[in-house]
Amino acid sequence: xxxxxxxxxxxxxDNHACIMYRGPIxxxxxxxxxxxxxxxxxxxxxxxxxxxxxxxxxIEQMNNMIMHSSDNEHTGNAGGKCSETSKGSFIIGMRDRAxxxxxxxxxxxxxxxxxxxxxxxxxxxxxxxxxxxxxxxIKAENDNPAxxxxxxxxxxxxxRATSRIDYEFTAYGGDLSYFTMYVTV
Numbered sequence: 001x002x003x004x005x006x007x008x009x010x011x012x013x014d015n016h017a018c019i020m021y022r023g024p025i026x027x028x029x030x031x032x033x034x035x036x037x038x039x040x041x042x043x044x045x046x047x048x049x050x051x052x053x054x055x056x057x058x059i060e061q062m063n064n065m066i067m068h069s070s071d072n073e074h075t076g077n078a079g080g081k082c083s084e085t086s087k088g089s090f091i092i093g094m095r096d097r098a099x100x101x102x103x104x105x106x107x108x109x110x111x112x113x114x115x116x117x118x119x120x121x122x123x124x125x126x127x128x129x130x131x132x133x134x135x136x137x138i139k140a141e142n143d144n145p146a147x148x149x150x151x152x153x154x155x156x157x158x159x160r161a162t163s164r165i166d167y168e169f170t171a172y173g174g175d176l177s178y179f180t181m182y183v184t185v
């Protein structure tokens with residue numbers, strides 16, 4: 001069994017998982033997923049502040065998967081154009097009166113240490129420090145037009161999380177690892 005399926009199985013058994021998906025993740029699908037999540041949050045009667053945090057973390061996790069997954073599906077269309085679609089997984093549920101969001105995707109081992117360092121650093125900051133750091137990064141990004149966001153999504157996730165960002169890297173084969181991120185809101 002692949003590491004992500006094992007983790008998902010445990011999460012489903014141990015917690016109230018409400019939404020789960022594994023497969024291709026395209027920018028076009030993000031809108032459908034976001035609409036589904038919004039409907040679920042409304043049906044569950046999630047307070048607006050918590051709903052906004054769940055929604056924001058979800059969007060950032062999805063964007064991370066779309067931009068950084070190393071497990072991609074290549075498809076061609078009738079016009080001969082080839083497109084690349086990232087693959088990943090997510091689970092959203094409720095545990096101990098808090099919402100949890102888990103995402104996972106394959107990534108190159110060469111990026112693991114950098115990502116660990118960024119998350120570990122963010123986990124050392126309190127909410128005020130995260131807010132200050134976020135503004136510093138926005139300013140730095142504005143000074144560099146080539147920047148693609150440089151970690152703003154991770155900072156947003158850390159700002160909205162009610163506890164530290166937990167993560168795991170599992171050997172996936174070759175020069176790849178499976179990255180799983182756990183966030184509680």
